[in-house]
Amino acid sequence: MHEFSVMDSLMRLILEHAKAGGIARVTRVRMVVGRLRGLDLRQLRGCFEILAEDTVAEGAELDIEAVAPAGCCRDCGEEFDIPDYTLRCPHCGGGQIDITRGRELHLASFDGTREPAAAAGQ
Numbered sequence: 001m002h003e004f005s006v007m008d009s010l011m012r013l014i015l016e017h018a019k020a021g022g023i024a025r026v027t028r029v030r031m032v033v034g035r036l037r038g039l040d041l042r043q044l045r046g047c048f049e050i051l052a053e054d055t056v057a058e059g060a061e062l063d064i065e066a067v068a069p070a071g072c073c074r075d076c077g078e079e080f081d082i083p084d085y086t087l088r089c090p091h092c093g094g095g096q097i098d099i100t101r102g103r104e105l106h107l108a109s110f111d112g113t114r115e116p117a118a119a120a121g122q
């Protein structure tokens with residue numbers, strides 16, 4: 001499952017940063033996913049929950065920003081959204097398109113506290 005390996009790498013990154021920053025509990029994670037990645041966002045969330053179990057990220061909220069694809073025509077320089085994955089310029093009909101958006105896949109940021117989970121609610 002591709003979603004699992006993506007989230008596994010992301011989680012490693014989060015835990016690494018959390019450890020380096022002295023974060024005892026991660027509360028919110030923001031990631032950016034381009035739609036051209038073909039990832040199932042619901043599956044990503046499921047994998048996140050599984051991978052977060054028994055780590056400082058357990059119970060953290062996951063915000064996923066899905067980026068709609070866009071391209072730029074090499075012939076006329078027109079920039080346009082690609083709603084249906086058709087790689088053809090709507091302006092001049094050219095087929096030489098550079099993808100400018102929609103392939104993103106990265107951790108944007110995360111929030112955390114230095115208080116351990118056990119101390120919350122006291």
Ligand SMILES: [Zn+2]
Pocket residue numbers: 073074075076077078089090091092093094
């Ligand atoms: Zn064009």
